[in-house]
Amino acid sequence: MAANDKLSEEDIKNRFITPAIESKGWNKNAIRMEFKLTDGKINIRGNKAQREKAKFADYVLFLNPGNPIAIVEAKDETYGIAHGLQQAIAYAQMLEVPFAYSSNGHGFVEHDFLTGKERELKMDEFPTYDELCKRFKGEIHDGKGLAKLEEKIIDEPYCTGQGINSPRYYQRNAINKTLAAIAQGKNRALLVMATGTGKTYTAFQIVYRLLKSGLKKKILYLADRNILVDQSIVQDFKPLEKVIWKVQLNKADISKASSYQVYFALYQQLLGIKETDDDIENEKYSERYKEFFAPDFFDFIIVDECHRGSAKADSNWRKILEYFSKATQLGMTATSKETAYQSNIGYFGEPVYTYSLNDGIEDGFLAPFKFINLSLNISDGWRPCKGQLDANGNEIPDRIYNNKDFDYGIVIEDRTREVAKTITDYLKFTGDRFAKTIVFCANEDHADRMRKELVNENADQCKINSDYVVRITGSDAEGKSKLKEFISVTQKYPVIATTSKLLSTGVDCKMVKLIVLDQNISSMTEFKQIVGRGTRIREAEGKLSFAIMDLRNMRSMFLDPKWDGPAEQDENFSNEPCPKCGKYPCECPKENENEPCKVCGKFPCECNNPKPYQWIVDKNGCKAQVVNEEVATYDSNGSLLRTETIIDYTKRNILNEFANLNFFEKEWKSKKRKKEIIDMFKEKGIDLFALKEQQNMQDIDIYDFMCHLAFNKKTLTRKERANHVKKKDFFSKYGDKAREVLEALLERYINYNITEIEDLKILDNDPFRKFGSKKAIVNLFGSKDGYLLAVKELEDLIYEAA
The missing domain is CATH 3.90.1570.30 (tt1808, chain A)
Structure with missing residues (x-):
């Protein structure tokens, strides 16, 4: 060998x-x-x-x-x-x-x-x-x-071709684990897969192989959002379109109800109630589905997003699952729900397979994110002045109001404006005004007020297209009609969507790059569902990561040690009636007035229509502004790597490259093109010019701005530096026209920045065109090298000590 x-x-x-x-x-x-x-x-x-x-x-x-x-x-x-x-x-x-x-x-x-x-x-x-x-x-x-049925289903291939990708390794695991459980006779199964990892694709492959193997013949796919059903039918389940029926009992011909193999239905349609923007169930419902389907009609049921109503033991939706109890039932969710009143695991059993958010980020199938925590001057508590009246002339009760109150019981109008301005400033700072953005608001009214303020902050874009900012909520038919365009990968508009609940789960928002949290979130489950709106990657379109902007101090959700790891049964979970009131869930009076509502699970309670605001404080009654900004980066296990302001982050990176002021000055002056240093920081994700503008230092030279951030040095404006140059005997050694060119370059520097005068392309623009072609201009200095030498001398003078 x-x-x-x-x-x-x-x-x-x-x-x-x-x-x-x-x-x-x-x-x-x-x-x-x-x-x-x-x-x-x-x-x-x-x-x-x-x-x-x-x-x-x-x-x-x-x-x-x-x-x-x-x-x-x-x-x-x-x-x-x-x-x-x-x-x-x-x-x-x-x-x-x-x-x-x-x-x-x-x-x-x-x-x-x-x-x-x-x-x-x-x-x-x-x-x-x-x-x-x-x-x-x-x-x-x-x-x-292996059981004989396992061998039979193992031999059944996946559906491929027709533009259908082969399954990823974890999807293959999920499919095979589920099919093995079904073949072994398991009647309930739970599949936990993080948002963006292809739950619907996985469900399709499971259904396809079950049908092809003959193991199952009649399959029901249950969801509680129309968009979830429509997305599934036209996308992942398209190869089975000839055998699919979207159940609509009010228009159905009962004689044709049995002629399909795969049935898609909303709980609401089966119960005869209306799809809403939230999870609230209407007590007035019918059981017309029993007229169409016998209890043993279906032999396999998929329950999409099963962490919602179907997990509640006393839910009207659960009654549907119990009616079809003879069928094998598969629950799918991104976040296994475990509370004292609601349990996926209690109904479906332990997950047959789990692929978590940290798995997806670690493997590179899900987008990582940074977390921007913003504090307003009223975040930790605002107290009205004695006898202060609101916009309607009503006296505001004298107490301390905070994030749990704003936009729920009291409206601070200037707070909404400041949040809208902050969102807009962030999009400008990143240089991507067309980054798809979802703003989660307290309720539909708040979503409408936020939409208005965002329109005003982005009037330049809304003038071009009024759909730059839209409200997409359950009760707004016009807004809901924009949903398809908003979630489209190819459609430019809408860009910013304000919502309350409609976009929090299930909706496939592939291009969302910014998620804004301006509502109180009461559970880790809901939090993860919202985070999941941004986890999808679209590498070809330039989306590899996203950001979460938090206005309600929800960051504590990240400290949960179960950070999207294996689902665990809540030790306090019980199906037994309460020993005190004899009911399940318990209906005993609340011991804590801040306890979430037993019906909707929210605090404050959001059942039915929320109560109208009691007080509205206009901009004269309270001025709001962001007083602190932190950027937190988490690893794939949810552990905090770093929390710092954007300014601190920039300072740290400058000091990492340049240990002291002398070294920085030497490196800056030695560079033929200052753009090299600026571009180096762009590679680190720092846009120095945008940051300078954000700090209201537009007139400051970029060199001075960096010295100020990293070394606490006094700043000079570009005009001050230019005036220093004019005092030197520099221009007189050149001919009249050459001198005019250099003076024009200095003026360009004053109005813009140093990188403007470094690029030869500037000579193609006004006011340089009057001197002739680019070649003619450089010949004024003897040659191209002579011109570049003159520009370098001009730069050296600009950065001489003033």
Whole structure:
């Protein structure tokens, strides 16, 4: 084997490992090389996002097209045979396959997850295809064994082609785990997958394989939002469109109700009630669905977003599931809901598979985010003056009001304006005025007031297109009609949507780059659902990350140690009636006046129509302004990496590059083009010009601005620096026209910035055109080099000590 001493890993694979595997009956269709597992984690640096390298397995061996069975990792001969085994084991655990191997071309080491044993094999002893299949199915050794129905469904391929992607590794795991549970006779199953990881696609593949295998024949897909049903039918479930019926009982022909295979329905439609913007159920409902469907009509039911009403034991929606209790029921959610009154796990059982937010971010399938916490001068408490009247002439009760009150019991009009201004300033700061933005407001009235203020702050854009800012809420038919355009990847407008509940869950907002929290959130479940609106990645369109702007101090939600990890049963959860009042859920009087409502789960209670505001404080009664801004970056486990203001973040990065003022001055003056330093910070996500403008320092030179931030040096305006140059005997050594060119450059510097005069392209614009062509202008200085030398002298004078 000495001949392969200097062979690369690729040579080892091609000459030894691949032939050894193929010689054992593994055909080319069963072997996938360089099998992509992840896209590569995305890291945020300032406003920029960059990907790490994707993970690839050297070999994945397949039992059949839908089921991987083994991982093989290769190393070159400088490593031992077992060197790649830990990596192979890690990849095997990701794919949930039973066998992992490592090889350096001299032999193999096998780790068998079914027995827990490891062994070394010679190159000609790699297991045959038939041997591994039998071991997997439990026919030889002490493997786990498979039920006959499992074998039947394992042999059924995925739906591919027609623009349908092959499943990612975790989707494959979710599909196979669910199908195995169904084949084993499990009647209830729960699938927990973070928003943006393809729950509906996963559901489609489950349905497709169930139908093709004949294991299930009549399938009901239940949801509580019309948009969820419509999205699913026209997107992921499109290959089954010929056998799909969207249930509409008021228009239905009962004779045709049984002629389909897949049925999509809203709870509200089955119960004869209206879809609303929230989760409130109407007590007046019908059971007309019983006229169309016998209890055993469906043999499989998918419950989309099952963390909502269907999880409540006394829910009208639960009655539908109980009516069809003979069917196998699969609950799907991004956030398993566990409270004293509502439990997914209590009904569906422990999750058959979980793929969390931290998994998705770590693998690079979900977008990471930064968290911007903003404090207003009234956030921690505002108290009216003695006898202060509101806008309607009513005296405002003398107490301290805070974030739990604003826009719920009392309206501070200037607060809404300041929030709208802050959102607008942020979009300007990032340089992306067309970043899709969702503003979550306290209620529909607040959403309308916020829309108005955002329109006024963005009048320049609204003048071009009035749909730049819209309100999208459940009761607003016109606003809801804009939803399709807002969530579209290709549609430019609307850009900013204000809402209360409609966009908080389920709606596929692929291009959302900014989520604004200006409502009180009472549960981690709701918080995660809102965060999920931004987690989708659209790399081709430039979306790799997003930001959350928090106006209500919701950041404490991130401190939950269960940060989207495995769902856990609430130890206090019980289906038993309360021993005091005899009812479930308990209806005992609240011990704490701040306790969430037993019906809607919110505090303050949001049942039915919220009460009208008692007090409205106009801008003369209270002036609001942002007094502190922090940027927090979290790792994929939800651990806080860093919390700092944008100014502190910029200062830290300047000091990381330039240890002291002298070093910075030297580097600045030595650069032929100052743009090099400015661009270096752009790569770190820092737009110095935008930040300078945000600090109301538009007239300050960018050099002075950086010195001020990092080294606390006194600033000079560009005009002050230009006047210093004019006092020097610099222009007189040039001819009249050359001198006029330099004076025009200095004037350009005063009005704009130093990078303006560094670029030769400036000579194509006014006022330089009057001097002739670009070539004619540089000839005034003898040559192009002469012109550039003159510009460099001008810059040196600008940055001389003034």
